[in-house]
Amino acid sequence: MNRNLIVFAIAGICISGANANELTNFVKMDEKAIFIEGENIVEVPDVSDYSLARVYSTAEKAAAMSAVAVSADGTQYKADISEETLAVLEQAVQAMQAQGLDSSIFTTEPHDPTKPALPDDTFSSLKVIGSDNRVRVTNTTAKPHLYNGRIAVGCTGTLITKKHVLTAGHCISNGSGGWYKSLNFTAGQNGSYKPWGTTTWKNAVTTSGWHNNGDTNYDYALIILNSEPHGGHSGWGTYSGGTHSVTGYPGDKPTGTMWTDSGSTSAISNTRVCYTLDTAGGQSGSGIKDSGNYVRGIHTTGSTTRNCGTRMNSSVYNTVKGWITKYP
Numbered sequence: 001m002n003r004n005l006i007v008f009a010i011a012g013i014c015i016s017g018a019n020a021n022e023l024t025n026f027v028k029m030d031e032k033a034i035f036i037e038g039e040n041i042v043e044v045p046d047v048s049d050y051s052l053a054r055v056y057s058t059a060e061k062a063a064a065m066s067a068v069a070v071s072a073d074g075t076q077y078k079a080d081i082s083e084e085t086l087a088v089l090e091q092a093v094q095a096m097q098a099q100g101l102d103s104s105i106f107t108t109e110p111h112d113p114t115k116p117a118l119p120d121d122t123f124s125s126l127k128v129i130g131s132d133n134r135v136r137v138t139n140t141t142a143k144p145h146l147y148n149g150r151i152a153v154g155c156t157g158t159l160i161t162k163k164h165v166l167t168a169g170h171c172i173s174n175g176s177g178g179w180y181k182s183l184n185f186t187a188g189q190n191g192s193y194k195p196w197g198t199t200t201w202k203n204a205v206t207t208s209g210w211h212n213n214g215d216t217n218y219d220y221a222l223i224i225l226n227s228e229p230h231g232g233h234s235g236w237g238t239y240s241g242g243t244h245s246v247t248g249y250p251g252d253k254p255t256g257t258m259w260t261d262s263g264s265t266s267a268i269s270n271t272r273v274c275y276t277l278d279t280a281g282g283q284s285g286s287g288i289k290d291s292g293n294y295v296r297g298i299h300t301t302g303s304t305t306r307n308c309g310t311r312m313n314s315s316v317y318n319t320v321k322g323w324i325t326k327y328p
Contacts, residue, residue, distance in 0.1 A: 033076050068206060165185050166298060
């Protein structure tokens with residue numbers, strides 16, 4: 001058998017075992033959620049170079065990657081990851097990376113929408129680094145922009161299955177144990193035009209590292225919707241460098257309008273990718289998309305010199321896949 005296939009088979013078994021045993025084992029918590037009411041209230045977290053470059057022990061990583069979830073009725077759940085499970089997962093990933101299989105294996109293909117957009121009967125006329133290079137997206141019902149959407153709390157998200165929205169952890173939680181309530185999702189919004197209406201949410205999941213400790217290296221989340229906005233979703237997978245774009249709903253532009261910027265990106269660690277693309281508050285949670293429009297990261301933070309996001313590495317990819325399995 002081809003050596004690559006052997007490595008792939010072994011790694012797949014290890015990763016599947018880790019997912020089945022712990023990544024999807026959510027246990028109901030006794031405490032009800034503390035909800036924060038209101039729309040357009042998310043604040044972009046402050047981040048330092050020190051926190052971005054932090055080195056974690058296996059125990060610290062296992063604790064941070066453990067997950068917490070909430071239902072719209074306030075019921076909370078948690079799923080703890082052991083050091084042993086994390087070690088197995090990392091060993092499998094390292095074996096695949098050594099064979100150059102990482103980005104080619106950990107990828108989910110896109111799916112075309114099945115529901116047409118409603119007619120448009122409306123009329124509509126961060127951080128910016130240097131000059132503002134963002135361009136408004138005027139046809140939000142065309143691929144790939146129809147997979148982007150506005151989250152009512154004041155963020156952006158991307159459909160990565162028909163009902164699952166990938167976004168930043170700080171778009172669903174304040175990083176201190178509180179949850180945001182306004183998580184309904186409007187796919188392809190263009191000003192007051194909502195091509196598929198607004199879809200309500202039923203569950204949201206993020207890492208313990210973000211939810212309890214505000215750790216920006218674990219700032220990613222998933223929102224599970226009650227129904228499919230339009231039946232389609234973006235492709236997504238692990239980051240491998242190159243030119244990317246960040247497209248979303250900046251708070252410094254007219255409400256509900258979608259804007260984009262593109263350029264080169266670079267990984268500064270296993271958990272973070274940075275760039276000088278122009279963004280603003282409201283674009284938190286936007287997918288960092290490659291030239292093929294596959295999501296390879298999640299935009300989370302910005303400064304006057306560079307903007308950054310969570311890198312979609314193999315561990316993040318498999319963790320999110322586990323969340324999707326638990327909350328279909």
